Amino acid sequence: MLLAVDCGNTNTVFSIWDGERFVGTWRTATDWKRTADQYFVWLNTLMRLQEIEAEITDMIVSSTVPRVVFNLRVLADRYFNTRPLVVGKSDCLLPVDVRVDEGTGVGPDRLVNTVAGFDHYGGNLIMVDFGTATTFDVVAEDGAYIGGVIAPGVNLSLEALHQAAAALPHVDISKPQSVIGTNTVACMQSGVFWGYVGLVREICTRIKAEHGVPMKIISTGGLAPLFQQSAQLFDAFEDDLTMHGLQIIHKYNKENGLQDEH
Numbered sequence: 001m002l003l004a005v006d007c008g009n010t011n012t013v014f015s016i017w018d019g020e021r022f023v024g025t026w027r028t029a030t031d032w033k034r035t036a037d038q039y040f041v042w043l044n045t046l047m048r049l050q051e052i053e054a055e056i057t058d059m060i061v062s063s064t065v066p067r068v069v070f071n072l073r074v075l076a077d078r079y080f081n082t083r084p085l086v087v088g089k090s091d092c093l094l095p096v097d098v099r100v101d102e103g104t105g106v107g108p109d110r111l112v113n114t115v116a117g118f119d120h121y122g123g124n125l126i127m128v129d130f131g132t133a134t135t136f137d138v139v140a141e142d143g144a145y146i147g148g149v150i151a152p153g154v155n156l157s158l159e160a161l162h163q164a165a166a167a168l169p170h171v172d173i174s175k176p177q178s179v180i181g182t183n184t185v186a187c188m189q190s191g192v193f194w195g196y197v198g199l200v201r202e203i204c205t206r207i208k209a210e211h212g213v214p215m216k217i218i219s220t221g222g223l224a225p226l227f228q229q230s231a232q233l234f235d236a237f238e239d240d241l242t243m244h245g246l247q248i249i250h251k252y253n254k255e256n257g258l259q260d261e262h
């Protein structure tokens, strides 16, 4: 079975693919100091709790935090006796082209989103991913990643206000009742929520105009539903996009790559 790991700047998600479906998914805070032994104990405990008996033979990793990859490689080697595919490394093939400026290191999460989006919807897409950063990934007609936009994440924006201004508290995002806030928290939520609605709409409108052909807008990430319900910003929401993409990339490498040269 395949262990797929999606490591973002905030959270790391582990999921097990049995060849037909994901049988378990678990989330932990991203911490590059976490050792292979710690990962294994954590994963093993959760698998037992859910009575999942999975013999892991393969592993694929997408990490926006390069330092995390070392301990994940040790995990693969020590406990699963396999060499992980790491998205973005030259020995990990992608089923789509990447057309950006030479020397640009595209975030692996964006490449994985592109692959998953193209598989689900075909080309001409804008993938909006609400993570630590909010990224817009543009997928061409042929499925290539051709660039995009990076904006500060929703929680990051709220946190920045709190960090920089002595009188502003730590606030969680939610949809405000009105635009005009009548207390500090409501004012902050309004600024970030409605500011974000505007940001998403404006960026997507401009991408569509620049790209010049009709595009579908697909959202993903924990906070996407909050924005979806408010203003019909997206054509679709996908919950498990990254895991879907990782599984496709793994399959593609099994069929076409140089896997299993331990």
Ligand SMILES: Nc1ncnc2c1ncn2[C@@H]1O[C@H](COP(=O)(O)OP(=O)(O)O)[C@@H](O)[C@H]1O
Pocket: 007, 008, 009, 010, 011, 012, 130, 131, 132, 133, 153, 155, 156, 221, 222, 223
């Ligand atoms: N369902 C959710 N409700 C509220 N906040 C969420 C939810 N899912 C994720 N978040 C928050 O959104 C931010 C981005 O999370 P995540 O998508 O895991 O980011 P990354 O992929 O960059 O690690 C984090 O601050 C996280 O706490």
Ligand SMILES: CC(C)(COP(=O)(O)O)[C@@H](O)C(=O)NCCC(=O)O
Pocket: 007, 008, 009, 010, 064, 104, 105, 106, 107, 108, 109, 110, 130, 131, 132, 133, 134, 135, 150
């Ligand atoms: C933009 C990102 C920080 C988003 O990361 P995330 O919010 O998923 O943690 C990540 O994709 C990244 O580090 N990208 C490298 C630069 C680029 O994609 O062009």
Ligand SMILES: [K+]
Pocket: 109, 129, 130, 131, 132, 133, 134, 135
């Ligand atoms: K992101």
